[in-house]
Amino acid sequence: MSADDHFNLEDAYAVSTPEENKALYARWAATYDAEFVTANDYVYPIRVAEKAVEVLGQSPTLEVVDVGCGTGALGSLLSELRPTWEIDGVDISLQMLAVAGTKVRSDGKPVYRDLLDADLTKPIQFAKNHFDLIVSSGVFTHGHLAGRDLLAVSSAARVGGTIVVGINKQHYDNVGFAGHFAEAVSEGQISEPELTEVDIYGPKSPHFGDKGLIAVFTRLDN
Ligand SMILES: C[S@@+](CC[C@H](N)C(=O)[O-])C[C@H]1O[C@@H](n2cnc3c(N)ncnc32)[C@H](O)[C@@H]1O
Numbered sequence: 001m002s003a004d005d006h007f008n009l010e011d012a013y014a015v016s017t018p019e020e021n022k023a024l025y026a027r028w029a030a031t032y033d034a035e036f037v038t039a040n041d042y043v044y045p046i047r048v049a050e051k052a053v054e055v056l057g058q059s060p061t062l063e064v065v066d067v068g069c070g071t072g073a074l075g076s077l078l079s080e081l082r083p084t085w086e087i088d089g090v091d092i093s094l095q096m097l098a099v100a101g102t103k104v105r106s107d108g109k110p111v112y113r114d115l116l117d118a119d120l121t122k123p124i125q126f127a128k129n130h131f132d133l134i135v136s137s138g139v140f141t142h143g144h145l146a147g148r149d150l151l152a153v154s155s156a157a158r159v160g161g162t163i164v165v166g167i168n169k170q171h172y173d174n175v176g177f178a179g180h181f182a183e184a185v186s187e188g189q190i191s192e193p194e195l196t197e198v199d200i201y202g203p204k205s206p207h208f209g210d211k212g213l214i215a216v217f218t219r220l221d222n
Contacts, residue, residue, distance in 0.1 A: 006035060009207060013142040018119045021144060022092050025070070029095035032071050041202035044166055044212055045074035045137040051196065051214045052135050052164040053081050060084050062132040067120060067153050067165075068092075068139030072100035072111050078135065079111045085133075088114045090126055121149055127156040134163045137212075138200075140177075141168035147180030150215075154190060157219040163190075169197065169211040181215075193217040 007028045062085045066075045069089030089112045103111040193215040201207040
């Protein structure tokens with residue numbers, strides 16, 4: 001890991017436990033927006049926000065949770081596209097959440113209603129059967145969260161709620177997301193996920209070409 005509090009994608013992919021994630025993002029929070037989001041032309045949150053809006057349309061009042069919200073890249077975009085939606089953020093890193101808490105919309109209101117500190121690899125305590133919509137970008141990736149975590153996180157949605165989540169394409173294959181989805185579909189927990197391939201980074205990025213799959217599905221049971 002970098003010694004001087006400047007981090008990159010290799011550092012992000014080198015972690016493997018929640019404790020290592022916490023330690024990395026505690027030090028990365030201050031520079032993440034400038035040195036990761038902007039410097040890498042990180043377009044993934046835009047693609048996930050656009051997909052959520054495409055799927056949910058003009059629904060006037062939705063309760064949304066951005067899981068692994070980090071510094072608020074996805075929530076900030078979504079709050080501009082749908083200012084009437086109430087967005088909460090959940091993350092394991094207090095330092096990333098502190099940056100997210102500074103984010104305001106163009107109308108001056110905070111991007112996030114509530115920001116919650118939780119380890120999403122543990123049983124989900126922050127909400128059960130509650131949210132109309134779960135969104136996420138950059139969290140279901142190497143060294144971070146896996147397929148079983150996504151299904152556990154889905155329990156924060158109400159029955160009939162929608163999940164719109166980006167999954168790194170290599171990670172999807174490496175850790176067997178398809179098998180977890182097939183089992184959850186066969187048990188009637190979720191609808192068959194629709195997958196859309198998107199770029200994670202724009203053409204100005206050294207990582208241009210890395211792909212994500214945006215999974216869209218509905219929570220079906222209790
Ligand atoms: C690459 S960042 C993505 C942040 C933001 N969603 C974005 O797209 O910019 C990954 C985030 O996942 C969070 N994270 C990693 N492991 C976690 C866990 N076990 N529980 C909750 N959040 C976690 C990190 O703290 C970090 O904020």
